[in-house]
Amino acid sequence: MINEVDSFSPFLGIEATSYEAWALTYDFMVGYAMEDMSPAPALAKEWTTSDDGLTWTFDIRDDVTWSDGKPLTARDIAYTYNRVLDGGPEAVTWSSYLKGVTKVTAPDATHVVLTVGKPNAVLPLLPIPIIPEHVWKDVSEKQVKTYPAEPTDGQPVVGSGPFQLAEGTAGGSTYRFVANKNYWAGPPHVDEVVIRVFKNEDTMVQALIKGEIDFAEDISPLQVKALKDEEGITAQNGESPSFDEIAFNSGSVDTETGKPIGDPNPAVLDPKFRHALGYALDLDQIVRKVYQGAALPGDTIIPPAYPDYRWEPGDEAFTFDLEKAGQLLDEAGYKKGSDGLRTMPDGKPIGTLRLAARTDASLDASVNTMEYFKEWLADLGIKAEVQAFESNRLTEIILDGNFDAFQWNWYVEPDPDSMLSNMTCDQRGGWSDSWYCNDRYDALYEQQHNEMDQAAREDQVKEMQRILFEDSPYLVTAYTAIGEAVRTDKFACFQSQPDPGGVWLVQYGGHNYSSVRPASQAGDCDGVESALKPTSAAEDSGASNGFWIGVGAAAVVLIGVGGVVMLRRRATVGERE
Amino acid sequence: MSLATTPTTAVDSAEPRPRRRGYGRYVLSKVAGAVGSLLFMLVVSFFLFRVLPGDPARTLGRGRFTNPEQIEEFNRTYGLNESLPRQFLTYLQNTFSGDLGISLKYRVPVSDLLLDRMWPTLLLVGTSTILATVIGVWLGIRGAWNRGSTFDKASTGASLTLYSMPEWWLGLLLIAVFAVGWGPIPGIFPTGGLHSTDVDPSSLAGVLDTAWHLTLPVITLTLAYLADYALIMRSSLLDELGEDYLTTARAKGLRDIVVRNRHAVPNALLPTTTVIALSMGFIVSGAITVETVFSIPGLGLLGVEALEVPDYWVLQGTFLVAAAGVILANLAANLLYGILDPRVRT
Numbered sequence A: 001m002i003n004e005v006d007s008f009s010p011f012l013g014i015e016a017t018s019y020e021a022w023a024l025t026y027d028f029m030v031g032y033a034m035e036d037m038s039p040a041p042a043l044a045k046e047w048t049t050s051d052d053g054l055t056w057t058f059d060i061r062d063d064v065t066w067s068d069g070k071p072l073t074a075r076d077i078a079y080t081y082n083r084v085l086d087g088g089p090e091a092v093t094w095s096s097y098l099k100g101v102t103k104v105t106a107p108d109a110t111h112v113v114l115t116v117g118k119p120n121a122v123l124p125l126l127p128i129p130i131i132p133e134h135v136w137k138d139v140s141e142k143q144v145k146t147y148p149a150e151p152t153d154g155q156p157v158v159g160s161g162p163f164q165l166a167e168g169t170a171g172g173s174t175y176r177f178v179a180n181k182n183y184w185a186g187p188p189h190v191d192e193v194v195i196r197v198f199k200n201e202d203t204m205v206q207a208l209i210k211g212e213i214d215f216a217e218d219i220s221p222l223q224v225k226a227l228k229d230e231e232g233i234t235a236q237n238g239e240s241p242s243f244d245e246i247a248f249n250s251g252s253v254d255t256e257t258g259k260p261i262g263d264p265n266p267a268v269l270d271p272k273f274r275h276a277l278g279y280a281l282d283l284d285q286i287v288r289k290v291y292q293g294a295a296l297p298g299d300t301i302i303p304p305a306y307p308d309y310r311w312e313p314g315d316e317a318f319t320f321d322l323e324k325a326g327q328l329l330d331e332a333g334y335k336k337g338s339d340g341l342r343t344m345p346d347g348k349p350i351g352t353l354r355l356a357a358r359t360d361a362s363l364d365a366s367v368n369t370m371e372y373f374k375e376w377l378a379d380l381g382i383k384a385e386v387q388a389f390e391s392n393r394l395t396e397i398i399l400d401g402n403f404d405a406f407q408w409n410w411y412v413e414p415d416p417d418s419m420l421s422n423m424t425c426d427q428r429g430g431w432s433d434s435w436y437c438n439d440r441y442d443a444l445y446e447q448q449h450n451e452m453d454q455a456a457r458e459d460q461v462k463e464m465q466r467i468l469f470e471d472s473p474y475l476v477t478a479y480t481a482i483g484e485a486v487r488t489d490k491f492a493c494f495q496s497q498p499d500p501g502g503v504w505l506v507q508y509g510g511h512n513y514s515s516v517r518p519a520s521q522a523g524d525c526d527g528v529e530s531a532l533k534p535t536s537a538a539e540d541s542g543a544s545n546g547f548w549i550g551v552g553a554a555a556v557v558l559i560g561v562g563g564v565v566m567l568r569r570r571a572t573v574g575e576r577e
Numbered sequence B: 001m002s003l004a005t006t007p008t009t010a011v012d013s014a015e016p017r018p019r020r021r022g023y024g025r026y027v028l029s030k031v032a033g034a035v036g037s038l039l040f041m042l043v044v045s046f047f048l049f050r051v052l053p054g055d056p057a058r059t060l061g062r063g064r065f066t067n068p069e070q071i072e073e074f075n076r077t078y079g080l081n082e083s084l085p086r087q088f089l090t091y092l093q094n095t096f097s098g099d100l101g102i103s104l105k106y107r108v109p110v111s112d113l114l115l116d117r118m119w120p121t122l123l124l125v126g127t128s129t130i131l132a133t134v135i136g137v138w139l140g141i142r143g144a145w146n147r148g149s150t151f152d153k154a155s156t157g158a159s160l161t162l163y164s165m166p167e168w169w170l171g172l173l174l175i176a177v178f179a180v181g182w183g184p185i186p187g188i189f190p191t192g193g194l195h196s197t198d199v200d201p202s203s204l205a206g207v208l209d210t211a212w213h214l215t216l217p218v219i220t221l222t223l224a225y226l227a228d229y230a231l232i233m234r235s236s237l238l239d240e241l242g243e244d245y246l247t248t249a250r251a252k253g254l255r256d257i258v259v260r261n262r263h264a265v266p267n268a269l270l271p272t273t274t275v276i277a278l279s280m281g282f283i284v285s286g287a288i289t290v291e292t293v294f295s296i297p298g299l300g301l302l303g304v305e306a307l308e309v310p311d312y313w314v315l316q317g318t319f320l321v322a323a324a325g326v327i328l329a330n331l332a333a334n335l336l337y338g339i340l341d342p343r344v345r346t
Helices: A016-025 A074-085 A089-098 A201-210 A221-228 A271-280 A281-290 A322-331 A360-379 A391-398 A416-422 A438-451 A456-471 B022-052 B057-061 B068-077 B084-096 B110-145 B150-164 B169-179 B202-241 B244-252 B254-287 B288-293 B299-308 B311-342
Strands: A030-032 A040-041 A044-049 A055-062 A101-108 A109-115 A163-167 A173-181 A190-195 A214-221 A233-248 A296-297 A351-360 A383-390 A405-411 A473-489 A546-549 A564-569
Touching: A016 A163, A016 A190, A016 B288, A030 A089, A040 A044, A040 B254, A055 A074, A055 A214, A074 A089, A074 A101, A074 A109, A089 B068, A173 A438, A201 A214, A201 A221, A201 B288, A214 A221, A221 A473, A233 A296, A233 B244, A233 B311, A271 A322, A271 A360, A271 A473, A281 A296, A281 A473, A322 A360, A351 A360, A351 A391, A351 A456, A360 A383, A360 A405, A391 A405, A391 B057, A416 A438, A438 A456, A456 A546, A473 B244, B022 B084, B022 B299, B022 B311, B057 B068, B110 B150, B110 B202, B110 B254, B110 B288, B110 B311, B150 B202, B169 B202, B169 B288, B202 B254, B202 B288, B254 B311, B299 B311
Parallel strands: A214 A546, A351 A383, A351 A405
Antiparallel strands: A030 A040, A044 A055, A055 A109, A101 A109, A163 A173, A173 A190, A190 A564, A214 A473, A233 A405, A233 A473, A296 A473, A546 A564
């Protein structure tokens, strides 16, 4: 879901649009590669690890300057990380990336040294925006919790990224970024990027058709379909690394005493019961009917966007096979009684399973998924009812353990560590919404977190997914897509992430803001073959042209929320050099 | 308008009364009442939003604050780890010293946020209310005076239709026709927002640009509000039509238009005054649906979006502003009535 920027301060913002804003304004020391989202050199050219894996030395570029002309050195990087390590508001968003890091120093202007207590497999990935020490040293620990990091006295925000925020305030409706002509990786091909917030998807689509904006982000599958027929517009449902799931109460307990809490149906506490239900989901129908085709059938918690870490169920994969589901339930003791309803192994009735859905999710995917699930359960001889709640209320119900199953979703980062941690025993009462707990899974989690051999780590991560697949605290229903549309008669050269099939914007690393070009100057997009080419002969009027992007999401009323980015192309071709 | 201020019922007692209270004491009692209501709202606004389900750190931090320490740090930073009574005391202390707290979502002082969002709302809803009042009252007068005429039927029918139309739908319709263009109609208006990025909002061009952006939303709201004023004005003027003093006025030989404007209308204006005063109070509550359709960052949207988090301090702030708006407008209406109709002072 995409909303307006909630804060331009890298220490405070949370919304995806804020992350886009920082990707424009700042740089990472080690960021994400465009192609596979793996850790990639950014401010650091290269890095080495000591043999014991406890000391990391990063070689920092010496040709980077802040937008106010001062040089960016290793000291700025160490300063940023130390602010996070020192705790306080700065630690809220970023401390998880520096988990286990005990010391960060900059022995000279071009080297950063990280010391860790235990080997940490998530390193060298450090997607923390690097801030200028000479600006932020005046922002005290007390001030930082409300420090907006917005333009003051008409001066753009000081950063080192490809664009600088020149105009805009958190929660506002337009944010204007101007190109950094001295960007170390080469100047961007457009003069300005303007993000405009739309609170309504329909309005945003109208603005795209009219040409007020050049890119609309997060639109519905129906709108994508309609926009495909518009001349000069290219639209897609872009694959994004996220999944929707049906989660079961796998054992809610009081985390202090270990005693069971809540009132889960005893049937859903049994991994065999949950796993059998995996065969009772017609995922193709869910994709078609619930997501209007804008999704892929799901299986494990690591989406196809990350093939290195993803475990493929292969022959074990769930198919829609009610007979097999029934057979597995029979074997586990859930046999059909005389009334056609299945009973517990001890002969007691199962009763009615409560399927909780969220009412505020976009596209009604939550309620619809559960309605289908209910029908298929009925075919199996299991009674169920769908209950709809607002998200905040459902969170409380989950934490109290008063549920059998619910529908929700996760967005998965390129490094699987944080997603995997959500299913550990320690996260019960925290982010674990299924209350799942498995000692072997936890042991593997610790192991992969400290594993410095990439191949070994991938194997461990896959084994963890296999365990989850067996125990089925989650039945992953779909890998969802994000609707996007772009005026390819004006701007081109967007590369998908993942490539092919992935989203064009709101990616990891913000690379496309540097590679997007006016259609008339697209050429071969620097040889990137998969990049989005311009449609029709783009007019080269030389006049100032706008490229606009829109983003939409569900809001409280019947209406959507969104943001838009507009890239302003160079005033004339002559100014290009 | 369920909150309609009925001025203290004007009892015309048959018995001769002692002297009426002076205006000063009347004002004093009304002001005291308003202050009391405000204090009550102050307390309500704290507890009202605390009973909402949801935990801000969880709603905001999903997928971002990955371990419990991060959530704890967030709660500590924004004072959410303290006990409820302690938070209530802090809230009272802060509010009386003019500090409305920090928004959990935007991390800026709520008072800054409210001021930021206040002027788009005032421009949008204020302008629409004034336009709707003037046009509505005019329609009501014309309609009532020529009751049953084509004009009366057309205006009543049209304003009722517009009144019953969902505002967001009307807004989208206007966007599709006048912002995007339809058939021969060119799309000359912008689809939303408050101003363009390339003009300075404080310059003359900037003001005109903002007016240009606000045209469609103001039209939408004005059309939606019209019926309120038109129908009330129409019916209260109809009540006056049969009155003897109008016959007298006509008998004096006054022209019809003078009879209407000098005699009938002033007497019929009283109920309309109440409605107008109240609407003025509701201006600062914003217009959620129209703000949404036209993407105007106003107070209505701010409050509604804060519910999702829930962003307690923003909710309290918007609630207080809205309550204060209604209470003050109520007070103004009461004081005005005290002058217009001295009977209410008893």
